[in-house]
Structure formats: structure tokens, C-alpha cells
Amino acid sequence: MDSPTIQTTSAAPGQFPPETVLSALQAFASHEALDSQSLHPFASSPGVPTLALRELMEATKQVTQSLHSHLSLPLSNPKQLSLYRQHATIAHTIALSDQNIQQTLTSFRKRAGITYGEDIPLDRSLMVDWCVKCVEAWAASAGMETFREEEQEGRMTVVLGGKVLVIDIYFSVDRSSPDSPVLDVASLKTSYAIPNGVAGATTEGSRSLDGFLADSLRAFLREVQKDTEVQDNVGAARLSGLLADHLAYLMKLDHLALSEGDSGLRWFRDLDNLALRVEEFAMQEAEVLSAGMGVGVSAAPLDLFxxxxxxxxxxxxxxxxxxxxxxxxxxxxxxxxxxxxxxxxxxxxxxxxxxxxxxxxxxxxxxxxxxxxxxxxxxxxxxxxxxxxxxxxxxxxxxxxxxxxxxxxxxxxxxxxxxxxxxxxxxxxxxxxxxxxxxxxxxxxxxxxxxxxxxxxxxxxxxxxxxxxxxxxxxxxxxxxxxxxxxxxxVNPDHPISSERYTALYACPPSFTERACVSPTSVHPPLQLRLSAPDEPGFVLERVPVRTLKEVWGVLEIVREQCWLNETLLACQWIPEGLDLGGHAEDLDIMPASEDELQAILAGTLNPRRIPVNIHLPSEPVSDPLFESAGLGALGQQPGRAKIVMSAPERPPMSGLVEITVAFDPARARGVALDIRGAMGADIRLEALEEACRRGGVFGLPGRVWSKAHSGG
Structure with missing residues (x-):
């Protein structure tokens, strides 16, 4: 007797061992079976988890049918039950072994950028011929034909041809040292064969593409022709792979251009036209930005741009x-x-x-x-x-x-x-x-x-x-x-801990500089930051399909706001609240209280050893939940900007709280808008605080405001 099996249409006749209820479910028990970060339409391969979910639904259906079919079997025989248990144990062991093997193979296949180095010849006299063969191999892997002319007077031409795209590479060969010739790219020129035109008719290609391919090829040649002591075989292999990828991508455009006949050249030319258009617009934006910064500023700051x-x-x-x-x-x-x-x-x-x-x-x-x-x-x-x-x-x-x-x-x-x-x-x-x-x-x-x-x-x-x-x-x-x-x-991608709050220290003592943000001026006590996690799930954006330039700009505008928020948060090292990873715990009672401290307590002027700062990240819905059925109403409303809200106590002897809101706002001079509530009597200059935000000091604002309180500037 065997344990309950599942009959599948995909199973081959006589398959061994047959699929059981246990093995069917164990296939989905691995950690990589359903990647939660890929379960959205903007992942690199969104179809993979979708297929896995369909397979899970089908397996669930088969398991249900199998269990229903075994309800009528007599299970009162002890020997039969013992055989079921023994078979289940063996099947479980086999399934675990197979799962471990699959996980190991998957881990090896997922290694990005792992190469064993380029097989560069040790005999330098063979270098020229080897480099040209590398070019021919890249072209062959992309589906291009190669035509090589013999070397004459230190010149050599290699032509790479697709159905539409033609790449002429003009090499220069320096044989002043016969044992160590040097190969370089004299020039590179792309052209396009008109698909339905006169035989031999071509049109000039993109100069920008010419320069890009020539620079990539020169980088490879420089690397492989270095002295053996400084050669980087792995780096050469990386450059070789990039060149092969470039040609493969260009051949995708080649196939599309061929399929459309006379109008197919747009697949090569359209992106060049788009680049010229967006570069000119970026130039105009940079001019407006630099003009607004005063006389004498001719170059716009890249970060503000x-x-x-x-x-x-x-x-x-x-x-x-x-x-x-x-x-x-x-x-x-x-x-x-x-x-x-x-x-x-x-x-x-x-x-x-x-x-x-x-x-x-x-x-x-x-x-x-x-x-x-x-x-x-x-x-x-x-x-x-x-x-x-x-x-x-x-x-x-x-x-x-x-x-x-x-x-x-x-x-x-x-x-x-x-x-x-x-x-x-x-x-x-x-x-x-x-x-x-x-x-x-x-x-x-x-x-x-x-x-x-x-x-x-x-x-x-x-x-x-x-x-x-x-x-x-x-x-x-x-x-x-x-x-x-x-x-x-x-902030915690590699650990399964989901915390309600995170803590960090914004301080200047040397004992904290490795694990905390640093106050460069030391004008305020350390800030004990306490960040409340938003009640909103997250996903990893990988690829977004687009059709127009405005869609490109719109998507990048949203991503820019999220990146501003992400990088601002990553400026500090956050740990889950209550989890001491070392370096943050400090014994505050080592030094006995002095007479001056006791008098300061009585007078209400004692400076705290740490200033507590509570931080939360408000999130505004894209559309009003009261009007979910409005349909087009969500399309026309103004987007909610990314914000960081911080609250800290007033400086003694004042009581109450100071609330500081930092919002992403491209309409402001430094790209952020500040709103400070409280801090009565403090000499605060918003321009200086906005400049601090620009330089990455967002979480130091409560300390700056605290230091300005009752100090007369």
C-alpha cells in the first residue's frame, strides 16, 4: 500500500515516485517559491509568481480531489496505516533533499556579476588576433555576420552586419614592438541599410552610438593589453559581457526595423531625436535654475536640478x-x-x-x-x-x-x-x-x-x-x-523582524560616530530618534512599461520623491526598538549628580543628556476613499508630497512640543518646504534650515531649533 497519490495530467506514464499529497504541497514550501516582492506588475518578471500561484491553485484542487477519493477507503488495518506512515516519511525525506538541491542551484544561478575572468593569452604576439576573434564572437552570439579584411600598413577593418544595422570598425595596429603589438580603435561608424531600397543603399547612423560603441571597445582593449601584473581578468570579462549585450540589444532593433521595411529605421533614429529633445529641455531648466540663484551663477547645482x-x-x-x-x-x-x-x-x-x-x-x-x-x-x-x-x-x-x-x-x-x-x-x-x-x-x-x-x-x-x-x-x-x-x-531588508518603531542616535561623541548620525557643530545634546513605522506595505519597483515622454517624466517624478524619502531615512542607521545591537546602549548613571545639576533641576534649566525626537511619515491617499466610485476623480487631483514630521520637547524652562514638518516641494528654492510649530522666542532662519536639509541634515533640525531657543541667535 502507498500513501494517497495525486493523478496529474502532466505526469509521465510510469513516473516514479508518483506525486503524493505531501510532495505536492512541499513544492510550495520553499522560501523562493512565492517571492512577495515580485507580486506586483512592476517587477522584472511578474509572470513567474503569477504562474506559481496558478500552480498552487491547481495543486490545491488536486489535493482536495485526492483526499475525497480516499475517504471511502478502510483505514482500520494497522499494517496499512504503518505502511502509509513509512511511505510518508520516505517521501518527506526525498522531497526535502530535492528541495535543498533546488535551493542550492537557484542560489548559484541568481549570483549576479559572477565571472571567472577572461582567458587572455599570455603570449602578447597573439593579442591582436585574439581581440579580433573576441569581436567576431560577440557579433556571432548576437546573430550578426562578420567580414574581416587583412591587415595592411597597420590598418585593419572589421565589418559587423545585421539585416539593417552595419558597424564598420577601423582598427590601428602598432607593431613597433613585434613581440608586443598594440591594437586600438581608430574609428567606428554605424550605418543602416535601407530594407526595401536600392541594393547597396545605406544611410548614415548615429554619431552618439558610434562614440558609445567605440569607447566601450577601447575600454576592453585597454584592459586586456595591460601588463600581466596589473591585468584584471574579471574586469575584462565584465567589459566583454557588456559589449556582447550591447550588440544583442541593437540586433533586437535590427529585427524590428527589418519587419517594417522603409519605415523601420525609426527604431534606431527615434530615440536619438528624443534624446536631443529632452537634453534641450534640461538645458532650459538648468538655465532657469541658475538665473534664479543670482548674478554670476552660470552652472546650476546638480542636486538642486x-x-x-x-x-x-x-x-x-x-x-x-x-x-x-x-x-x-x-x-x-x-x-x-x-x-x-x-x-x-x-x-x-x-x-x-x-x-x-x-x-x-x-x-x-x-x-x-x-x-x-x-x-x-x-x-x-x-x-x-x-x-x-x-x-x-x-x-x-x-x-x-x-x-x-x-x-x-x-x-x-x-x-x-x-x-x-x-x-x-x-x-x-x-x-x-x-x-x-x-x-x-x-x-x-x-x-x-x-x-x-x-x-x-x-x-x-x-x-x-x-x-x-x-x-x-x-x-x-x-x-x-x-x-x-x-x-x-x-531599513531592515535582510531580517524577518517587523517592528512598530525604529530608533537611531543623532550624536557627536566619538563612541557613537560609527553607528549614528553626527551633529557637526555639537551645539545640542544627542538626539534620540524614534521613528514610527507607517501602516503601509512596500514593494520593490524594478520595471515600468511606458509609451510616451510624459509617462516617463511622471513615473520618474514619483520615484524621485520616494528616493528623497528613502535616502533621508538611510542617512541614519535604524534598529528595531528594544533590540540592542551594541553601541547604542549607554549607562547614563555613571557620573554622580553635581550640585550645579541639582540647582538646574530646581530652576527648570537642566539640559537633557538626550533630546527625544518622535518621527512619523504621513501618507496621503491618492484618491479620497469617500469617492472611490468617482472613477476619473483620482486622475486630476494634485499629488500628495512626501513628508517627514518630527516632534521634540521645548528647551527648558519652556514646556510643550516643537513640531517640524519637512516636505518635498520642487517649487521651493532648495526643493523642500519647512513648517515649524512651537519654538517660541527662537531665532530661526528658514533659509539656513532648508540649506541644512539640502546637505542631508533633516534629522538634525530639532537640535538646531533647540539650540536657537532663548539664545538670541
């Missing part, structure tokens, strides 16, 4: 597409500003590019050659197969009702828009090459994405799919599957 303007376009940054720098934390901005001191201050004035205090050339070099600095958020506009997109954006655009994007710097930007190229649903290519434009926040899987609150995820969806039928999530919280609030996901 990102806070008040729109995302900074960076064409061909890390992919052969358009990227947007969405946000920089104060520390990341300061690091870029300091490292750019040796860079040329401005670009060619003939180019319609924004003038910023951090040159675009420096930004490109830092972001393209290194991983993104901590605190930087970059989104790439890329074409992805439609199977990786969970839903189709609504085809009915409503620009007059959408509340995003906003244009506080340049109101005329409301008239700027651009529709991204898409395949007609009636064309034959729609059946074979269905693709969609998406904003990718993961760098093609290299980064985690952006932690978002539920309300802002809803705002994102209202932009790209306003008639999705998900209005009910404002009145009924979205399922978080036990992951806690979005704050837990942000």
Missing part, C-alpha cells in the same frame, strides 16, 4: 539607449562634486546640454566605468519582450487629467511630449516581435530597484494604466505577505 527639475537625460550611458539620472543623495552629490574638481568645467557651448556644477563628462565617466555610487538612482529606457511585462499600458492617453508630471521651473514644458515607437497591433511583427518600452531601475538585474510605498506604486499605475480597475487598493490594503511596512523593506 534633480530636486526641482526633471530627471537628467544621459544618452548612451551604460546601454545603447537613453538613461535618466533621477536622484542623488547629498553624500553622493558631494562625492561627485569633489571628484570633478580636475574635470573640465563645461562642455562645448555649441551642444544643447545643461550646464551643471558637475560636468556631464565626469558623470558619464563615473557611472559608465564604475558601479553606481551609493545613493544614486538611474533609470534606463529600454525595449524588452512583451512577455516580461505584466500588462499592456492603456491605449487611451489622458494628458489633460493627469496630475503628473509637473513643471515648476518651466511651465511651457507641459506642451512637450513624444510618443515612443511601437509596433502596430495589426502588423505581422506584432505576433513575432512583440516588445514594450520599459523604465528599468535595476540596471538589467545588477541592482535591487527602488523601495516604494503602496500609495506611490498606485500613483505610478495611475500614470501608465489609469483604467486598471485597481481603485480598491486605497480602501483595502494591498497584500504584503507578512513583509511588514515599506520602512521594514528599506
Amino acid at each position: 534633480l530636486m526641482r527639475g526633471h530627471a537628467l537625460p544621459l544618452h548612451y550611458l551604460t546601454t545603447p539607449s537613453l538613461s535618466f539620472l533621477t536622484y542623488l543623495s547629498p553624500s553622493a552629490y558631494l562625492s561627485l562634486l569633489r571628484s570633478s574638481a580636475s574635470s573640465p568645467p563645461f562642455q562645448d557651448p555649441r551642444l544643447k546640454l545643461p550646464r551643471l556644477d558637475v560636468p556631464l563628462s565626469h558623470l558619464r565617466s563615473r557611472f559608465a566605468s564604475h558601479s553606481l555610487p551609493l545613493g544614486a538612482t538611474v533609470a534606463s529606457l529600454v525595449l524588452t519582450p512583451q512577455s516580461n511585462v505584466s500588462f499592456l499600458p492603456d491605449s487611451i492617453g489622458m494628458p489633460t487629467l493627469a496630475s503628473r508630471p509637473t513643471f515648476p521651473l518651466l511651465p511651457s514644458g507641459a506642451d512637450v511630449d513624444h510618443e515612443l515607437p511601437h509596433i502596430s497591433e495589426l502588423s505581422a511583427a506584432a505576433l513575432t516581435s512583440a516588445s514594450r518600452w520599459v523604465l528599468d531601475f535595476t540596471g538589467d538585474g545588477k541592482y535591487r530597484g527602488v523601495v516604494m510605498s503602496q500609495s506611490r506604486m498606485r500613483e505610478v499605475e495611475l500614470i501608465v494604466n489609469p483604467f486598471s480597475g485597481m481603485d480598491h487598493i486605497n480602501s483595502a490594503p494591498m497584500m504584503s505577505f507578512g513583509t511588514g511596512s515599506w520602512l521594514d523593506l528599506l
